[in-house]
Amino acid sequence: MSKKFTPEFSRIVNTDEQVSKKEKLSIEASAKECAALAKRFELVSIESLKAELTILVASNGEVTVRGPMHAEIVQRCVTTLEPVPEKIEDDVEVLFSPHISEDDLPSNPDDLEDLSEDELMALLDQPEPLVDGKIDVGEVVAQFLAVAMDPYPRKDGAELPDAVLSEEEADEERPNPFAKLAGLKEQLEKKK
Secondary structure (H helix, E strand, C coil), X not given: CCCCCCCCCCCEEEHHHCCCCEEEEEEECCHHHHHHHHHHCCCCEEEEEEEEEEEEECCXXXXXXXXXXXXXXXXXCCCCCCEEEEEEEEEEEEEEECCCCHHHCCCCHHXXXXXXXXXXXXXXXXXXXXXXXXXXXXXXXXXXXXXXCCCCCCCCCCCCCCCCCCHHHHHHHCCCHHHHHHHHHHHHHHHC
């Protein structure tokens, strides 16, 4: 029995009940929702998360969710583990379609292994399924936040300790054994 995922920042929009074909919606995560999302994304904190979204319903039933997203987060520096604040400005844009079923999408990462690059790109361009006319725009914004944040945050001026060298630096410092052999060969030839 699988455990059902409950989004920390949930704002359900029922597009079947929209009065007009285009609606504007402002959403903002509460302090409790920010703390729960920070835990999910392994962040020090999320100070704020908000979005100004436009929900546009097309005549074929497809729904576009689009608009700017703003967040202030704090991550750990990958070098020093000190807190690193980051402001994120990104644009949310997702197409949902009632003509796509969740059964049409891969259910686990193993399903993606045998796909060609073209098939993977087509899958990325495919609309998201629209089930019963409902969209959780809070979860959509949370997913865009996860993708937009710096994957390797580094505090200004933070450098790796001297003990940690890149392969190139290590190779530069390590003497070339063939150079030593060439030097020995020259010495032996001079003795003859």
